[in-house]
Amino acid sequence: MLEKTYSPADVEGRLYDKWEKSGAFAADPASNANPYVIMMPPPNVTGSLHMGHALTFTLQDILVRYNRMSGKDTLWQPGTDHAGIATQMVVERQLGEQNITRHDLGREKFIEKVWEWKEKSGGTITNQLRRLGASPDWPRERFTMDDGLSAAVRKVFVTLYKQGLIYRDKRLVNWDPKLLTAISDLEVVQKEVKGHYWHFKYPIEGKEGQFITVATTRPETMLGDTGVAVHPEDERYQNLIGQYCILPIVGRRIKIVADEYADPEKGSGAVKITPAHDFNDFEVGKRNDLEKINIMDDHARINDEAPEEYRGLDRFKARELIVAKMEELGLLEKIEDTVHMVPYGDRSNVVIEPYLTDQWFVNAEVLAKPATEAVEDGRIKFVPKNWENTYFEWMRNIQPWCISRQLWWGHRIPAWFGPDGEIFVEETEEEALATAKAHFGKDVELTQETDVLDTWFSSALWPFSTLGWPDKTPELNKYYPGDVLVTGFDIIFFWVARMIMMGMHFMDGEVPFKDVYIHALVRDEHGQKMSKSKGNVIDPLELIDEYGCDALRLTLTALAAQGRDIKLAASRVEGYRNFATKLWNAARFAEMNECKPVDGFNPANVNSTLARWIVGKTAEAAKTVASGIESYRFNDAANGAYQFVWGTFCDWYLELAKPVLMGQDEEAKAEIRAVTAWVLDQILLILHPIMPYITEELWEKSADNRATLLMSQAYPKFNDTLIDRAAEDEIDLAIRLIGNIRGVRSEMNVPPAAEVPIYLVDASDAMKAAVSAQEAQVKRLARVAAVEFKGQGDVATIAKGAIQTVVDGVTVFVSVADFIDVAAEKSRLEKEIDGKNKYIKGQEGKLSNEIFVSRAPEHIVATEKAKLEEARDTLAKLQEAHARIAAM
């Protein structure tokens, strides 16, 4: 006997172990089945499960479980990425507790420590994924620093280098002066900050007392100024173009150049140019041949290029001193308050410095071209489609991708420098030495590049590196390209774009996946982004503990409508937990009534109307849920299942089945038992991708000996011939009748316990047959003592003490005797008559409009006419009823 409520904590761990040990998660390259492949975007190895993960992995798991049940050879490739900066920071922090820095250890020892950390703590997120019920092929789990994946990284690097698509260059990069590494544009967050515009006067060379005024938000960079730019058409400065001014404090002679970058509307219209410390100035400097002077070291302290008194100072300290000095020199014209954007590192949260260094770059423009085309011509589809714009926007303006990082943890760049700085790029040191020997004509000593690669460089290879590339493995052959990439929009640039570029370049132009499903962001119930600092983070594991994994999964699925963020409140999860309880109790009811699956049961062969009706509804529900999942309309799938289970199966079918199950007709009882068990099984199958635990548990418990796991069963797919219109008509009529009776009873305050007779006047033979067939059900559910059919002649007698309602044009007298309140019944009928009248007026207006009748499609006109007729019919009956009441 099932317990009264479902207790997730007791089953989840056990079932997960059972699944995992059974091997049911595994792909089978040797099978003949068509593949279905999702490459799990590898979470950060330092990460722990947050709500965004819960959503993305729930949706992926739904797709995977559904396709696996649908007979596909399914590969869901799990793994984690090595998260260069994040992981290095974690381990450094740990060392810091013992007052050790990574420099104390040295590179090799430090990396050993990182691996130790990974072995010990790197499994956190994958274990949390198990708690979510995720079903990837765990034995195939990969890590971006694996030997195999590292070999792929080297191969890709060397290939791109030899193709001229990777190069080393001295360019401005985003430099993180705390982490001491370059970071990508995408790891920089622009923050609005209150600051100042300092207006400095630079003396014009040879013109005593003449100045040109420039405004800056970063006074300290003036130490690196090598020019002043004015707009070429700015009349104020025409005579100064080509002249020089003398940079105060430094004393350098710098040129005044004409460049359209200078905005005549802004400040004085003249702008100081620091090519080595500003991205825009870098371009201006290039156009005007200005010198690039780097005035900082990698900690963003002023270096030896600057006058002595500033050397070694932090950039912000230098700022103060320079402003003070300018003021002292009488060259500070004014200070304005302003609000401007300042770049911060998303990991370190310090101000990022545009910094001139040697770095390695990928020529992304070349790789982006085919990757853009693949989306343009539909080989890759974004769902929802509008994200394609975001993708195009970025791809068409793509910048060189800086892939080197000044870290220790990561793939060390396979480049070696000869004694003269000559670069040798090879997959191994031996090859590099050999190439160098050929180059120099003798053995030389090489030193390897100390930089490592951006983590995204290796994760971009994930769709093929995990399958064994560059080896031509059976997996690579079968599982590339994948079916869909599921991710959030914030990762389109990091992941999607780069995976497409790399995939197409190294897999003969073949795309890495056909669909990209972009899901929402999970926010708190007020629509705020969840963040630790706001304290509004909801921990998915806590929700799982409290409400069960299935409740969380169903909640996220039901809320995952396309194109809208998810606002999550615990109360929603509670509601869906109640759904799990409901399902549990339906199964419990079935168990109590001995509804057990019958071998060889064929839903097409059931006889009773009720059975035929629920079989048809089940077929419809299976279709709704399946097509929801297939079209990535997860909310439709969840709501369709919810509606069916609660609104149809529990609220109506089980209630209608009760008279049979409690009755004496053994043959009818046997059929209802069999069909109930069958429907319940279908429900478990239909719901399994969304709610894997409770369904598996009920599957196990609702029959004596299940041969296989639910998760390995075939997903239900039915023929529409199972839908029986006649059965639908009969049951729907019964439902309408019961609904109407309940409605008027409740409105007229008839005590719920009172069982009262009803009379149907002038019912058609068909209606009589249907109502008679469902009499027991109507009696039970509408609390009716007896159902009788009467003619017009009986009306006078039965009207007494009756309230009246009209169902399908037939007046139903609900004989409530003493409970009747004539005045209330009269006004109730008047209200109903009013409503009908209003509707009829509208319909008449529509149908008397000749243009509507002539232009609207025939079937629309026909249905509108039919609706009008029906309303008129009902109105007439209601008016008669009202007249009778009024006469009392």
Place this chain on the structure above:
RNA sequence: GGGCCUAUAGCUCAGUUGGUUAGAGCGUUCGCUUGACAUGCGAGAGGUCACAAGUUCGAGUCUUGUUAGGCCCA
């Protein structure tokens, strides 16, 4: 400044190609220890579909504009 998105019941949201009297969950009101379930059952109230104009026989749905909010990029 450029781009994208959103505005429907008190709240959170569905509403795929225009066509029933616009739906759900939560909340709320009334009533119920009805033999699976009070994590429940039954019945109700609650909407000028942001605003304006247009296209159309017909607009929550399409077009344009306005307002408000959000996100991305500069």
